[in-house]
Amino acid sequence: MKTHHAPQPPTPRPPGDDAPVAPAAPGADDPPPLAAQGQEAEVLLEATRALVDPQLRAAVESLPGSIRRVAMYHFGWQEADGTPSSGPAGKAIRPGLVLAAARALDGDPVRAVRAAVAVELAHNFTLLHDDVIDEDRTRRHRPTAWAVFGIPDAVIAGDAMLALAQRLLAEDPDPASARASARLSTCVIELCAGQQADCAFEDRGPEEVTLDECLTMATAKTGALLGCACALGALYAGAEERAVRAMDGFGREAGLAFQLIDDLIGIWGDPVRTGKPVGADLVAHKKSLPVVAALTSGTPAAAELAALYRGSMNTPGEVSRAADAVERAGGRDWAQICAADRMARAVSHLSRAVPDLGRAGDLLTLAEFVTRRTH
Amino acid sequence: MKTHHAPQPPTPRPPGDDAPVAPAAPGADDPPPLAAQGQEAEVLLEATRALVDPQLRAAVESLPGSIRRVAMYHFGWQEADGTPSSGPAGKAIRPGLVLAAARALDGDPVRAVRAAVAVELAHNFTLLHDDVIDEDRTRRHRPTAWAVFGIPDAVIAGDAMLALAQRLLAEDPDPASARASARLSTCVIELCAGQQADCAFEDRGPEEVTLDECLTMATAKTGALLGCACALGALYAGAEERAVRAMDGFGREAGLAFQLIDDLIGIWGDPVRTGKPVGADLVAHKKSLPVVAALTSGTPAAAELAALYRGSMNTPGEVSRAADAVERAGGRDWAQICAADRMARAVSHLSRAVPDLGRAGDLLTLAEFVTRRTH
Numbered sequence: 053m054k055t056h057h058a059p060q061p062p063t064p065r066p067p068g069d070d071a072p073v074a075p076a077a078p079g080a081d082d083p084p085p086l087a088a089q090g091q092e093a094e095v096l097l098e099a100t101r102a103l104v105d106p107q108l109r110a111a112v113e114s115l116p117g118s119i120r121r122v123a124m125y126h127f128g129w130q131e132a133d134g135t136p137s138s139g140p141a142g143k144a145i146r147p148g149l150v151l152a153a154a155r156a157l158d159g160d161p162v163r164a165v166r167a168a169v170a171v172e173l174a175h176n177f178t179l180l181h182d183d184v185i186d187e188d189r190t191r192r193h194r195p196t197a198w199a200v201f202g203i204p205d206a207v208i209a210g211d212a213m214l215a216l217a218q219r220l221l222a223e224d225p226d227p228a229s230a231r232a233s234a235r236l237s238t239c240v241i242e243l244c245a246g247q248q249a250d251c252a253f254e255d256r257g258p259e260e261v262t263l264d265e266c267l268t269m270a271t272a273k274t275g276a277l278l279g280c281a282c283a284l285g286a287l288y289a290g291a292e293e294r295a296v297r298a299m300d301g302f303g304r305e306a307g308l309a310f311q312l313i314d315d316l317i318g319i320w321g322d323p324v325r326t327g328k329p330v331g332a333d334l335v336a337h338k339k340s341l342p343v344v345a346a347l348t349s350g351t352p353a354a355a356e357l358a359a360l361y362r363g364s365m366n367t368p369g370e371v372s373r374a375a376d377a378v379e380r381a382g383g384r385d386w387a388q389i390c391a392a393d394r395m396a397r398a399v400s401h402l403s404r405a406v407p408d409l410g411r412a413g414d415l416l417t418l419a420e421f422v423t424r425r426t427h
Numbered sequence: 428m429k430t431h432h433a434p435q436p437p438t439p440r441p442p443g444d445d446a447p448v449a450p451a452a453p454g455a456d457d458p459p460p461l462a463a464q465g466q467e468a469e470v471l472l473e474a475t476r477a478l479v480d481p482q483l484r485a486a487v488e489s490l491p492g493s494i495r496r497v498a499m500y501h502f503g504w505q506e507a508d509g510t511p512s513s514g515p516a517g518k519a520i521r522p523g524l525v526l527a528a529a530r531a532l533d534g535d536p537v538r539a540v541r542a543a544v545a546v547e548l549a550h551n552f553t554l555l556h557d558d559v560i561d562e563d564r565t566r567r568h569r570p571t572a573w574a575v576f577g578i579p580d581a582v583i584a585g586d587a588m589l590a591l592a593q594r595l596l597a598e599d600p601d602p603a604s605a606r607a608s609a610r611l612s613t614c615v616i617e618l619c620a621g622q623q624a625d626c627a628f629e630d631r632g633p634e635e636v637t638l639d640e641c642l643t644m645a646t647a648k649t650g651a652l653l654g655c656a657c658a659l660g661a662l663y664a665g666a667e668e669r670a671v672r673a674m675d676g677f678g679r680e681a682g683l684a685f686q687l688i689d690d691l692i693g694i695w696g697d698p699v700r701t702g703k704p705v706g707a708d709l710v711a712h713k714k715s716l717p718v719v720a721a722l723t724s725g726t727p728a729a730a731e732l733a734a735l736y737r738g739s740m741n742t743p744g745e746v747s748r749a750a751d752a753v754e755r756a757g758g759r760d761w762a763q764i765c766a767a768d769r770m771a772r773a774v775s776h777l778s779r780a781v782p783d784l785g786r787a788g789d790l791l792t793l794a795e796f797v798t799r800r801t802h
Contacts, residue, residue, distance in 0.1 A: 115616065116616065116617070116619075116623075118623045118624065118627065119616075119619055119620060177586075181582055181583075185578070185582060204560040204622075204623075204626045207559065208556075208560070208622055210586075211552075211556060211585075211586075211589065211615070211619050212615070212616050212619040214589060214590070215589070215613075215616045215619070216612070218593045219609055219613055219616070221597075222596075222605055222606075222608035222612055223609045229605070230604070230605060231597075233593065233596075233597035233608060234594055234597035234598045237590045237591070237593040237597055240586070240587070240590035241490065241491065241494075241591060241594070242491070244584075244587040244590070245491035245493065245587075247579075247583055248491075248493045248494055248580065249493065251583075
C-alpha cells in the first residue's frame with residue numbers, strides 16, 4: 053500500500069523533565085569544536101581497541117583453520133594468502149558503546165570486554181552475509197571475503213562468527229551472561245528482519261515503500277545492534293532492567309540518527325570530509341530514508357523523482373535532478389530534522405538510565421562521533 | 428598430501444570390561460526382527476514429535492513475518508504462498524536423541540524439550556545454508572527454500588533460525604541452559620568446519636583427499652550434532668561432565684556409522700528400501716568415505732577409479748565400473764567394517780554414561796534406526 057503524505061517536520065519530542073533538549077558535552081558550557089570531539093572519540097576508540105582486540109583476535113584464532121583464514125582476512129589481519137596484514141579492522145564503535153555504557157553505570161569496563169567482543173563478532177557476521185546478499189565487492193578498501201574466497205566460504209565464516217559470539221557469552225561465568233546472550237540473539241533476529249526488508253524493498257517500485265516501513269527497516273538493520281551494544285554494557289554493569297532498556301533505546305535512536313545522516317551523505321556527499329561520492333545512493337537506486345520521504349510526499353517533485361527512479365539514472369544530469377527533486381519534495385529537510393529529533397530522543401533515553409548525564413560523557417562522545425561523521 | 432595405504436579392516440576396538448561388543452536390544456536375548464525395531468523407532472519418533480512440535484512451531488511462528496514465511500515453508504508447514512501444508516517436517520531424530528538421552532539418565536524428558544527444539548532449529552539452519560552452498564534444489568521431495576525464495580531469503584532465514592535456537596537456550600531458566608548453549612555453539616562451529624571441508628574436497632583431485640581428512644569431515648558434518656543432541660539430553664538430566672562427554676561420544680560415533688551406511692547406499696542403493704538411486708553419489712563425483720578409502724588404497728582398482736573420477740562418469744557403464752572399482756579396492760568392505768566398529772565404539776561410550784544399558788533402550792533403538800535405515 054502506498055502512502056501519500058507530505059513529510060511533516062516531526063515535532064521535536066517534548067523531552068521529559070529530566071532530559072536536555074540536545075546532547076551537550078558534559079561538564080562544559082559550550083560544546084567543544086567538532087575536531088576536538090572527533091579527537092576525543094578517536095582516543096576513546098583507540099582505548100577500546102586496546103582492551104578488546106586481544107580477546108577478539110584470540111577468539112577468531114580459535115576457529116578451525118579454513119574458517120579462521122577467511123575471518124582473519126575479513127578483519128584485515130591477514131592477506132588472502134595468509135601473510136600478516138595491518139589493514140583497518142573497523143573502528144570498534146559497537147565495542148566502544150558496550151564499554152562506555154558499562155562505565156556510565158559504574159560498571160567495570162574490563163568485566164564487559166567479552167560482551168564487547170561478542171557484539172563485534174555479531175556485527176562482522178552481518179557484514180560477511182550482507183556483502184554476499186548485496187553482492188558488494190568492496191569493504192574497507194579491500195575486496196570482500198566472498199569476492200576473494202567465494203560465496204560458500206563467506207557464508208560459512210559468517211555462520212561460525214555468529215556461533216563464536218554466542219559461545220563467548222555462553223562460556224562466560226558472569227551472572228549477566230545469560231541475559232546478554234538472550235538480548236544478542238533477539239537482536240540478531242531483528243538484524244535479519246532488517247536485512248530481509250532491505251532486500252525486499254529493492255524489488256518494489258519507487259512508490260511502493262512507505263516511510264514507516266523504511267524507518268522500521270533502518271531501526272532493525274542499524275539501530276538494533278547499537279542498542280544491543282549499550283544494553284549489554286548496562287547488563288555487565290549489573291544495571292536493572294529499566295536502565296538496560298533505556299540504554300537500548302539510547303543506542304537504537306542514535307543508530308537511526310546515524311542512518312539518516314548516512315543517507316544524506318549518500319545523496320549530497322560528506323559535508324566534513326567526502327567519503328562517498330555525491331549521488332552514490334541515487335545511482336544505485338537506493339530507497340534510502342530521505343528518498344522514501346520525498347517519494348511519499350505527494351508533491352509534484354515526488355512524481356518527478358519516481359519517474360527518475362524508474363529509469364536508469366546514470367548521467368550526472370539525471371542524478372543532479374534526482375537530488376534536487378528529493379530536496380524540493382522536502383526529503384532533505386525531513387531527514388535533517390528527523391536526525392536531530394532522534395538524537396534528542398536518544399539523550400532522553402540516556403537520561404533515564406544515567407540521570408547525571410555528566411557521567412555518560414563517553415557515550416555522548418561516541419553518539420556525536422557516529423552521527424556527525426567528523427572522522 | 429596423498430596417502431597410499433590399503434584400507435585395513437579396522438580391528439574392532441576392544442570394548443572395555445563394561446561394554447558389550449555389539450548393540451543389543453535391552454532386556455531380550457535375541458534382538459527383535461528389523462521390522463519390529465523400525466516400528467519401535469517410529470513410535471518413539473512419533474512421541475518425540477508430539478512433545479517437540481508444538482514448541483518448535485511456536486518458536487518458528489515467533490520469527491518476524493517475512494522470515495517466518497521462509498521457515499514455515501522449509502519445515503513443510505506451509506506452501507510457498509503461505510497456505511497451510513502438512514508436508515513432512517523431518518523425522519525428529521535429533522530431538523529424539525535429546526529426549527532419549529535425558530530419559531536414559533533418569534531425567535525428565537519434558538524438561539529437555541526446549542533443548543530438543545534448539546537442536547532441531549540448529550539442524551535446520553544447516554540444511555537451509557547447505558542447500559544454498561551445495562546448490563541443491565530438492566529436499567524432502569519439495570523445492571529447497573532458496574530455489575523458491577532466492578538465496579538472500581534462504582541465507583537470512585538460516586541465520587535467524589540459528590539465533591532463535593540460541594535465544595531459546597539463553598532464555599531458559601534451567602540451570603543446564605548455559606552449558607547447553609556453550610555446547611551447541613561449539614557444535615555449530617564444528618558443523619561449519621565440516622561443511623567447509625566438504626566444499627573444499629570438491630575442488631580437489633580424486634587422489635588429493637586423505638581418508639583421515641574425510642573421516643574428520645564426516646565426524647564434523649554429521650557426528651557432531653548427533654553427539655551434541657545426546658550431550659544436551661544428558662545436561663538436562665543433570666548429569667555430570669563425564670556422562671555428558673560419554674553421551675556426546677555415543678551420538679558422534681553413531682553419527683559416523685550412519686554416514687558410512689549412507690555413503691554405501693549412495694553407491695549400491697538401499698538394501699532395505701531403495702531411497703537413493705543406485706550410483707547417485709558416483710554420478711555426482713562425491714568423495715564419500717568408501718570412495719576415498721578406495722582411492723587411497725594403493726591398489727590397481729584405485730587408479731582405475733581415479734581415472735573414472737577425473738572424467739564425466741555419466742553413462743550407466745561407467746558408473747557400474749566405478750562401483751566395481753570401489754569394491755575391488757576394498758572400499759565397500761572397509762566401510763561396512765568401519766560402520767560396525769563405530770557402532771561398537773558408540774555403545775562403549777554409552778555404557779560409560781549408562782552402565783545399565785537396559786535403561787538406554789530408546790537410545791539404542793534410535794541408533795539402530797539411523798544406521799540400519801529400516802525406514
